[in-house]
Amino acid sequence: MFSVDQIDTRTGTASTYEFSHGNTLPLTGVPFGMNYLSVQTTQADTPWWFDPHQTAFAGLRITHQPSPWIGDYQHVLFTPLSGDGFAETPLLTYDPKAATFAPHLLHLTEQGQQIAMTATAGLTGGAIRLHSLTGTTLRLRITSPKSAYVNTENNVITLTTSNFSGSEDPDFTMWLTLTVPEGQPLPTVEAAGTDATDLVFTTATAEVRFATSFLSAQQGKLNLSRLAQFSFDDLVAVHREAWQTHFDQIEVSDHHADRENLFYANFYRALLFPMRFYEEDAKGAPQHYDTTSKTVRPGKLFTNIGFWDTYKSSFPLYTLLMPAQYHDFLEGCLNSFKETGFLPRWLSPDERGMMPGTMVDAVIADAAVKGQAQDLMPQFLEAMIHGAETISHDPKYGREGLAEYLELGYVPAEIHESVNKTLDYAYSDWLISVVATSLGKTEIAAKYAKRSENWRNVFDPSVKLMHSKDKAGHFTxxxxxxxxxxxxxxxxxxxxxxAVYEDLPGLIEATGGKDAFVENLHKMVNQPAVYHVGSYGGTIHEMRELAAQPFGQLAISNQPSFHLPYLFAIASDSHSTELVVKQLLLHAFSTAPEGYPGDEDNGSMASWVLWSGLGFYPVTPGSGKYVLGVPFFDHVAIHLPNGNTLTLTTPNNHDALNFVGERTLNGKPLNGPFISHAALEAGGEMRTTLQLLG
Incomplete structure (x- = not known):
């Protein structure tokens, strides 16, 4: 059984503005937590505040940052200092190789002052333990831009912080409450300069409990009180078990060195986002802060998620492994719709309006076609239609260029990202038809199924690719x-x-049939990995990441390309899918700080690795089908929430064998490119033998 203690959370963290190896952070907490802890290795005001190779560090950071491109909010820094303190917070020193970066635990030693610092975090709070190796007294400096010390009452210290990259509420606030375990002397609170407060201890060993709330100081104290029954070691054990329970759901064994670790390192990443944005009151009822109305409302809400990135990989994973959690996510989406008037696109903490399309539609339709969250579907159908027909005057919400899309059947070139928006809107129209069909709304289903054919309006048969079209109807x-x-x-x-997920047979036909389509795919992956900057006017990091991978124009470094390797199989060239996927898994991913070929993005790329390693991939969320690829592990047992177990066995799993020779499900040949979600849920054994030649 794989242990959570084997995970090093620094996978993909060696990233910069210019080049991404994941743009991840080493986050410690619990799955889908409200806060995470991390190590901050710089004092600079930058969203790239962790460097895995840097020996300097500023302290431990409470963070809510989903991506450096989005930024952080309500971040707080904890810096360990000797009892005499420092007028200015120093940049400290630690040995990254000797530190522990685990999903449930952080441990490092500040070398200059010889202070050991250990921390753990749960849903809304956690604990930090300090120990002076030289016997000196300690202090813990708490620094946060736009923070204020409130008061100390009944041994509970309260601070507020109000720093964020963007929010509908200009006064959006987080309450940070702190205390020490019973029997430990309460620290003295001292002002330590602008936006900094020191907790001064009289001992060489100290522990601080902390909790946060986005609702009120009183709720923060309630969240903090829920930690009182646990010792520090108990908290570590509870948080460890939160991860281990998920890890135990999938048992992976393999004879290749580090391949099991690759799976679980990516599983860890897939369980971080979306983050919880609701808290439980004294009776256990969920409530959240609505930044639009600036009031506390009942119900669940989640944040720090971009649906454009995650709808095609991580959310389908949740439908298979954790449908109850998936229902919670959908409840949050519905609450977001009720409070803003539109379904969410990119939340952090509220709508940021990043990326084209309303791809949460796929998250909804995928549940509908799999028979999940049926109680929510009538309201979701209304919300999806609203987004498809209502022009928003705020570009953060709804479909940009919708008026032109409704008039012309495509988004014209005069509007930014016109082709991608057209394709996304056509797919979303089909997703509306899926939900409508699940509810027996045949007329609505027919209307939006017909409208989903709008992808044809930007397909240029002369080049067999999509091509922007101006308002007059001419290709540019x-x-x-x-x-x-x-x-x-x-x-x-x-x-x-x-990106015609809803009508790949139609795209194949428009390209000239299966042979012409496959020829086009081979042309894509076998040409040089070069780019022209086009309308960007300069090189962006995604261009460099394309050029760094020897897979032509495939660009597995970014989400639009995730399904591309599987298109060969749909066009009856399964061996090419197997070859490309196997080579990508062998060469493009690792558990190192340089472990991803591009932005990992909220669990999306990690989930691509998981799906592809299992041997199938959800090319079209909303269809209830997966495209078969090639398994990467000797043996996998997936313990499904319905009580069934799906076992995946590959007896001759060797790196040199790139192709599937025979595949059976429960002893019967599994032919064709697809397997249904229902077949996976039924469990049983999928057995695959590999061969040398395709």
Whole structure:
């Protein structure tokens, strides 16, 4: 059984503005927590505040940052200091190789002052333990931009912080409450400069409990009180078990060194987002802060999630492994709709309006087609139709360019990212038809199924790729299949032209049939990995990441390309899918700080690794089907929430064997490119033998 203690959370953290190996952070907490703890290795005001190779550190940080491109909010820094303190907070020193970065535990030693610092975090709070190795007294400096010390009452210290990259509420606040365990002397509270407060201890060993709340100081104290029954070691054990319970749901064994670790390191990443944005009152009822109305409301809410990134990989994983949690996520989406008037696109903490499309539609339809959250579907159908028909005057909400889409059947080139928006809207129209069908609304289903054919309006048969079209109905001149932008999002024609998830048979036919389609795919992966900056006007990090991988224009470094390797199989060329997926798994991913080929993005790329390693992938969320690939592990046992177990066995799993020879399900041949969600839920054994030649 794989232990959570084997995970090092620094996978993918060696990233910069110029090049991403994941743009991840080493986060410690519990799955889908409200806060995470991390190590901050710089004093600079930057969203790239952790460097895995840096020996300097500023302290431990409470963070809510989902991505450096989004930024953090309500972040707080805990810095360990000797009892005499410092007028200015120093940049401290630690040995990264000797530190522990685990999902449930952080431990490091500040070398200059010889202070050991250990921390753990749960849903709304956690604990920090300090120990002076030289016997000196201690202090813990708490620093946060735009923070204020409130008071000390009944041994509970309360501070507020109000720093964030963006929010509908300009006064959005977090309450931080702190105390020490019973029997430990209460520290003295001293002002330590602007936005900094010191907790001064009289001992060489000290422990601080902390909790946060987005609702009130009183709720913060309630959250803190829930930690009182646990010792520090008990808290560590509870938080460890929260991860281990999920890890035990999938048992992976493999004879290759570090391959099990690759799976669980990515499983850890897949369980971090979305983050919880609700708290339980004294009776256990969920309540959350609505930044739109600036009031506390009942119900669940989640945040720090971009649906454009995650709808195609991580959310389908949750439907298989944790449908009850998935229902909670959907409740949060519905509450977001009720409070803003639109379904969410990119939340942190509220709507940021990033990326095209309303891809939460896929999260909803995928539940509908799998028979989940049926109680919510009538309200969701209303919300989805509202988003498809209502023009928002705030570009953060709804579909940008909707008026033109409704009039022309496509978003014209005069509007930014026009091709991707057209394709996303057409897919969302089909997703509306899926939900409508599940509710027996045949007329609505027919209307939006017909409208989903709008992808054809931006398909250019002369180049067999998508091409931006102006308001007059003409394809824009000077088409360049290697140019980025020009109607496309974070890519060009090769990366985005195959985003017709709802009608891949139609796309194959429009390309000239299966042979022509496969030829186009081979052209994509076998040409040089070069790019032209196009309308971006300069090189962005995604361009560099494309060029760094020897897979032509595939660009597995970004979400639009996740399904591309599986399109060969849909067009009856399964061996090419197997070859590309196997080579990607072998060469593009690892558990190192440089472990991802591009932005990991809220569990999305990690989930691609999980799905692809299991041997199938959800190309079209909302269809209830998966496309078969190639298994990467010797043996996997998935313990499903319905009580069934799905066992995946690959007896001759060797790196040199790239192709599937035979695949059976419960002893019967499994032919064709697809397997249904129902078949996976039924459990049993999928047995795959590999072969050398395709």
């Amino acid at each position: 001149p000077g088409f360049d299949d290697l140019a980025w932008g020009n109607g496309f999002t974070e890519g060009g024609a090769w990366q985005s032209s195959f």
